[in-house]
Amino acid sequence: MSIEGESPSGAPAEIPPSVRAQLLATEHWGLLASRSTTQSEVLTRISMFLTFTSASVVSVALVGQATRFSEAFVMLAVIVLCIDVAMGLLTQVRVLNVAQEDLMYVTAMNRLRAAYVDLDPGVAPYLMAAYHDDQAGSARTYFFFGNRSDLSHVAGSSMVFMSAANAALIAILSGLLLTLVGAGTTAAVIAGAVCGFAFLAGSAYHGYRTYAGIWQRYAPLSPTPPDEG
Numbered sequence: 001m002s003i004e005g006e007s008p009s010g011a012p013a014e015i016p017p018s019v020r021a022q023l024l025a026t027e028h029w030g031l032l033a034s035r036s037t038t039q040s041e042v043l044t045r046i047s048m049f050l051t052f053t054s055a056s057v058v059s060v061a062l063v064g065q066a067t068r069f070s071e072a073f074v075m076l077a078v079i080v081l082c083i084d085v086a087m088g089l090l091t092q093v094r095v096l097n098v099a100q101e102d103l104m105y106v107t108a109m110n111r112l113r114a115a116y117v118d119l120d121p122g123v124a125p126y127l128m129a130a131y132h133d134d135q136a137g138s139a140r141t142y143f144f145f146g147n148r149s150d151l152s153h154v155a156g157s158s159m160v161f162m163s164a165a166n167a168a169l170i171a172i173l174s175g176l177l178l179t180l181v182g183a184g185t186t187a188a189v190i191a192g193a194v195c196g197f198a199f200l201a202g203s204a205y206h207g208y209r210t211y212a213g214i215w216q217r218y219a220p221l222s223p224t225p226p227d228e229g
Contacts, residue, residue, distance in 0.1 A: 171196030
């Protein structure tokens with residue numbers, strides 16, 4: 001009597017390629033669903049942030065007209081801007097997390113494609129997405145034609161969008177706080193711009209360090225051959 005999953009001689013039974021392909025496809029669909037859900041969630045978060053910020057700015061403008069832009073209006077504007085900045089920073093953290101998760105899903109699906117190619121090497125020429133689970137493979141999957149610059153990819157990302165929006169809010173808040181302590185308009189504008197650009201540069205540096213750190217800690221299972229890099 002043989003145990004299920006073993007041959008009569010006691011050795012593990014060979015799993016048919018069709019079963020392997022089915023298991024890999026099931027995992028692939030699960031990753032696709034998780035990636036789609038994550039992207040939808042973060043876009044909703046960004047929309048909520050933009051809606052909240054727009055509504056708060058309109059509310060402050062209406063209060064300013066009603067109070068003839070008195071000192072009470074300035075304090076209210078500072079409080080509202082502080083809340084907007086806090087909401088923006090929380091949203092930016094989520095956007096960064098989703099960017100890492102998206103890279104995780106892309107890399108995982110690249111690894112599954114490598115398994116497909118192992119099962120049937122003849123499918124390799126028909127895969128436009130990469131089947132190598134390293135940095136070069138992820139770049140190929142994000143853009144099949146392989147000739148888009150890294151600067152274009154980063155500049156068009158949701159992370160840079162959120163960083164720019166938060167930098168603008170921080171610049172306005174910094175300038176407003178300086179006017180409260182008696183600084184002139186020119187000094188407040190310059191200081192606000194410096195704070196905004198400093199935040200944008202810091203966010204870009206943090207994002208780059210996070211991205212580079214992922215690849216330093218990760219060991220690919222099917223790296224891109226040198227002649228395909």
